[in-house]
Amino acid sequence: MATTSREVRPISYPRGEIRASDFRVVEVEVRPPRPGEVLVRNTWTSVDAALRLRLREQAPPGYFPAFPLGEPMDGIMTVGEVVESHADGFAPGDSVWHAGGWRDYALVEAKTPALGGIGTLTKLDVRDAPPQAHLGPLGANGLAAYAGLLHVAGLAEKDVVWVSAAAGAVGSLVAQLAKIRGHRVIGSAGSDDKVRHLVTDLGVDAAFNYRDGPLPDLLREVAPDGIDVYFDNVGGDHLEAALGALRKGGRVAICGMISEYGAQAPPPGPGNLMLAVTKGLTIRGFRASDHAHLLPEMRQRMGSWLREGRVNHRETIVDGLAQAPSALAALLRGDNTGKTLVRIEDVPHRESVGH
Amino acid sequence: MATTSREVRPISYPRGEIRASDFRVVEVEVRPPRPGEVLVRNTWTSVDAALRLRLREQAPPGYFPAFPLGEPMDGIMTVGEVVESHADGFAPGDSVWHAGGWRDYALVEAKTPALGGIGTLTKLDVRDAPPQAHLGPLGANGLAAYAGLLHVAGLAEKDVVWVSAAAGAVGSLVAQLAKIRGHRVIGSAGSDDKVRHLVTDLGVDAAFNYRDGPLPDLLREVAPDGIDVYFDNVGGDHLEAALGALRKGGRVAICGMISEYGAQAPPPGPGNLMLAVTKGLTIRGFRASDHAHLLPEMRQRMGSWLREGRVNHRETIVDGLAQAPSALAALLRGDNTGKTLVRIEDVPHRESVGH
Known part of the structure; x- marks a missing residue:
């Protein structure tokens, strides 16, 4: 049984400012996870200025590759909840991050490195900070x-x-x-x-x-x-x-x-x-x-500062997956303060028969 | 008794290319050294591209100051021979370097730091390399x-x-x-x-x-x-x-x-x-x-490489103090290979009465 999901896909590379018409929201059927894979329902997805560098025919040399037109955008940090797991160490209900952003549901290979190592599927400790903090100060x-x-x-x-x-x-x-x-x-x-x-x-x-x-x-x-x-x-x-x-x-x-x-x-x-x-x-x-090895140390210290109220952490939250492109445009215009996040609406885990 | 000496002095800051008319050769009387001072007859003086940065109304912030118009050019590496010394550790006949270049004779305070430390009056070991090598590979x-x-x-x-x-x-x-x-x-x-x-x-x-x-x-x-x-x-x-x-x-x-x-x-x-x-x-x-502390280590190693013939060291030699400005112009045009040097003609140590 497949899961119905939406994905934001670029359909043209923007010239100058980003427009909503450079993107399309596509409904797809996501197949069930195979061994080693995890199905995640995304709850928050990150909006980062540097995504603009990948919305071009060619990303700058040395950077992550350009987002191919008409394809889902792989390599955007996202947090979500495990829905179904066929990988060791992950169970339904787990909070995780991974790099399959700008979509409702993502099928993630548990051990495949993503975003230079920092986007690899990772279980999150959300006792002290809400999941989306892992897209900002804890990420x-x-x-x-x-x-x-x-x-x-x-x-x-x-x-x-x-x-x-x-x-x-x-x-x-x-x-x-x-x-x-x-x-x-x-x-x-x-x-x-x-x-x-x-x-x-x-x-x-x-x-x-x-x-x-x-x-x-x-x-x-x-x-x-x-x-x-x-x-x-x-x-x-x-x-x-x-x-x-x-x-x-x-x-x-x-x-x-x-x-x-x-x-x-x-x-x-x-x-x-x-x-x-x-x-x-x-x-x-x-x-x-390039500094992924510092992640645990940073998370430990930043976590303490957040708990102690020593770090102020503001969020600009945009509701609805389809708003991700306009959130990015606003960020690039300088409209936003703090971390820009898209809160993905709680799409019921609607399963569809066949593909 | 004073010594007659010539000095190259800038009289206008060049616009674009350096011209001989931006400089004047001035004859001056150099008084005898006082306690702590040494009189040096310069034999070779350095010509460096970066001198151009000081032939302006204002040198770039952080750099050595601009050469004042009408004044002798202080802060150019030079080698010469001690003629008269009233400073401990220096005797007539010693080979030295100092930063009082582009002149026949220089009166140098033995302990006053020059050019960020690397131009301070220093006795040279010229047994293995000719004095002017200390303006290039050994300097x-x-x-x-x-x-x-x-x-x-x-x-x-x-x-x-x-x-x-x-x-x-x-x-x-x-x-x-x-x-x-x-x-x-x-x-x-x-x-x-x-x-x-x-x-x-x-x-x-x-x-x-x-x-x-x-x-x-x-x-x-x-x-x-x-x-x-x-x-x-x-x-x-x-x-x-x-x-x-x-x-x-x-x-x-x-x-x-x-x-x-x-x-x-x-x-x-x-x-x-x-x-x-x-x-x-x-x-x-x-x-x-900024790396003056590496000078002894560099000199020791470079000295060995030069002796062993492992470092090729070419010089573009211009004869005559008055040619220094045109040597600099040629260097900036890209005409020269290796180290550009002015060989100062052997002006007899002519002393004049007075001063």
Whole structure:
């Protein structure tokens, strides 16, 4: 007996902004799991800016491949409940994460690595945090913040830290992690509401709205003596301003470049890279999945901070699987605060005969 | 009694290419050394591309300051012979280096640090190598190559290395050091003669003339599987091509950006920095003087390689102090191979009464 499920599939690669018409919701029959497989009813699915990089004819070299047109989108983090299991270690009712997002039901091979290891089917401990927290602070976003700030940027004593897109899913965790470590933290975002959120809820020392003036001026105002670490989620003019503000020996961890994801042609890079020479700067790009070995350690620490209320964790929740594309579009426009999630409606486990 | 000496002084900051008329040779009287000072007759002075960065109203932040107009150029590596000493540890006839270049005679304070420590007055061992080798492989250029390749780029087993400006003072040492370490080395330069030099004299595995076509194509031809380390002396399109060719975990050590030194406006940076994220690349700028602690170790090893004939060391020698500006212009045009040096004519130690 098969299960009726819906999948969001891309049908054309967007030029510039994402439109709902670039996607189609398709109803499919999902066959029962075979040995080694698990059938999962997805409850929450992740919406990440970097998905935009895969909605192209070609994803950037080194990245996960482009989403093929007309196919379900494999490689998006999702949490759900096991409905039926033919794999050791998984039983109906288990909360799990896996990488078969943007669909109601997913058939998952229990041992097949996904998303560089961090998307492999994994049982979740949901006693202390709701399942969807595993798509944000306890998952890939937490790992990006943790690995990026501590390992890639090599956060060191007395570093002054600037985080861009600091009201976003990763940036908000970076800002708070740096505060927990006792650093002076500057956050930037694209609206006054977000700036208030940074100061009031996340506790950064200074924050600014990047639309309020030339970035170098805004940065000089809040960090007159410069910065030591820049956690980059934006790229473009933000990265250029950071290179200008960094002090000798400063470091940049590039997690993402949301300002460039929708660009038709590659935008020019920072015109002041020579400052990397004169100031001895280090610029490192990274992906959370390259640091999968830090996941248990991060989850343990982040879990404690969440329980102790030391990490504020905001969610922008969109209801209904079919809304996933517009949620991504809103995220890329800068409309969302915190983690963007799609809550998948509770589709009854309707079984259909035949295929 | 004073000593008559000539000094090359900038009188205007060049726009674009350097012209002889941007400089003037001035005759001055140098007073006798006071306690703690040493009078040095300079014999060789260094000509370095990066001097161009100081021939501006403002040097890039973090760099050595601009050369003031109408003043002698302090902060250029030079070797010479002690004429008169009032400082412990220095005696007439000693070979020394110091940072008071582009002049016949220099009055040097023995203990005052110069050029971030690497230009402080230092007695040289010239038994095994001629004095001017201390301006190249045994000095700042050797240190840039050694520190840049081994420490900044973190050369690791099996790395494929690309060096740009590989026929230059630093690049030629990087290429040979990487070969000594057993790596596959690709060198690029701007003329067919230089390319021949790279293959025949420096022993690189593959070389190309960057003027022969689009860099990504040229690079793909000699490194179809990509590279792991790029040692950047050029910047601009070279750096962009490197980001494209680097494999996962690849590293860039930026030593210089000769392509950008004369630019009137900052040229745009590489448009493909996003590859740093997708491929987990590290880009680090550095200055040799930031690694002064490696100087003794470098000198000991480079000295052995030079003696054993394992490092080929070519010089472009220009005769006469007054030729220093045109030697720099030629270097920036890409005319020179190896280390560019000015041999200062043997001006008799003519003393004048007064002062």
